[in-house]
Amino acid sequence: MSSPQAFDALAPSYDTDFTSSPIARYLREQVHDRLLQHFRAGDHVLELGCGTGEDARFLAQQGVRVTATDSSEAMLAAARAKLAGNPLVQVERLDLQGLSASSYQPSVFAGVFSNFGAVNCLSEWRTLAAWLSERVMPGGIVGLGVMSPLCLWEPLWHGVHGNLATATRRWKHEGATFNTNGSPLTIHYPTIRRLQRDFSEWFTCTAVRPLGVFLPPSDVYGAIEKRPKLLGMLIGLEQHFGHWTVLAPFADHYWIEFKRK
Ligand SMILES: C[S@@+](CC[C@H](N)C(=O)[O-])C[C@H]1O[C@@H](n2cnc3c(N)ncnc32)[C@H](O)[C@@H]1O
Structure with a gap:
């Protein structure tokens, strides 16, 4: 079970510790490129x-x-503080472990996404x-950024x-407890x-991409980011080879897309 309180504790410093770090910013840009391929x-x-x-x-910002x-x-x-007054964003509580049959209208969404391991x-x-199959319109895309079991860095x-x-924590059948x-x-x-x-049963897988093959998982960001030459080299490798689908199983995260049948 995941506890919302575990993430409550991370929230106050999440943007300083993670969102603003150069490696996370680079990976997030790759996800944004994928999102822009599908959402208008x-x-x-x-x-x-x-x-x-x-x-x-x-x-x-893209409408x-x-x-x-x-x-x-x-x-x-x-999120509400960051997005206050933004007429295009509605921030709501939804627990993936307690999805309710009454939430949201049928086929209301053109697509769904989830980034960085939720x-x-x-x-x-x-x-x-x-x-999701009941809430995504036919042809709609679901894009998920998922922490991979075989991340080579770890x-x-x-x-x-x-x-x-x-x-070896990612290899346990019962999951890793933090x-x-x-x-x-x-x-x-x-x-x-x-x-x-x-x-x-409801979706066809249309794309899989690695996210962070040469770049490390977040608990190693600090050690790499304090070595700018090494960081530059790893970002260069990521730019050249980091989009090869064949490398997706070995990345920290993989990005997977499904199309509603
Ligand atoms: C690593 S953070 C990623 C946050 C954000 N997507 C990003 O790109 O920075 C994982 C997020 O998943 C949320 N989460 C964890 N368990 C969840 C659940 N059962 N239902 C909904 N969200 C959950 C956490 O609260 C946290 O905000």
Whole structure:
């Protein structure tokens, strides 16, 4: 189970610690490029696990209407503060672990997206796919940024540093449990194939891209970002090879897109 309180504790410093870091900014731009391929001014899209509302703000700047949702009240408060007065963004509470049959009208959304691992808080994805299938219009796109089970950086970096438990945490069937300021949080790392299977009844998988093959996971950002030459080299590698679909299973996150049948 994921606890909203775990993310409440992260919310006040989330933008300083994560959103504004050079590596996260680079990866977010890649996601924005994907979103712009599908969503146009006037579309209405649903965002799952919006955090502090960075992507909702970006899409609203392009004229896209966003219903931005999250289960953490502190994240929602940060998003409301960031997006106050923005007529194109509605910030609402939605818990992916308690999806209600009565939320939102049938086929109301042109698309849905979720960035940076919000769906890793689930332990199965078929329930989400079935729920989305009733709310996304035929032909609509669902784009998900998912933490991958095989991220190469994690065993290499943490293995070399002698931290075997961290090096192998993504491989556990039962997920990895974190303790964030006293609140437990379990993260699951679905394979690309698992997500494709859970969505397959209602959606066709149309694209898979790596997000962060050469760039490290967020707990290593600090160590890399204080070495500007190394950071520049890794961003260069990411720019050249980081979009190769074949590398997606080995990235920190993968980006997966589904089209409503
Ligand atoms: C790593 S943050 C990503 C935030 C944002 N999407 C971004 O790009 O910065 C994960 C987000 O998922 C949210 N989340 C976790 N479990 C959730 C759940 N069961 N339902 C809805 N949101 C959840 C958290 O509150 C948090 O805001």
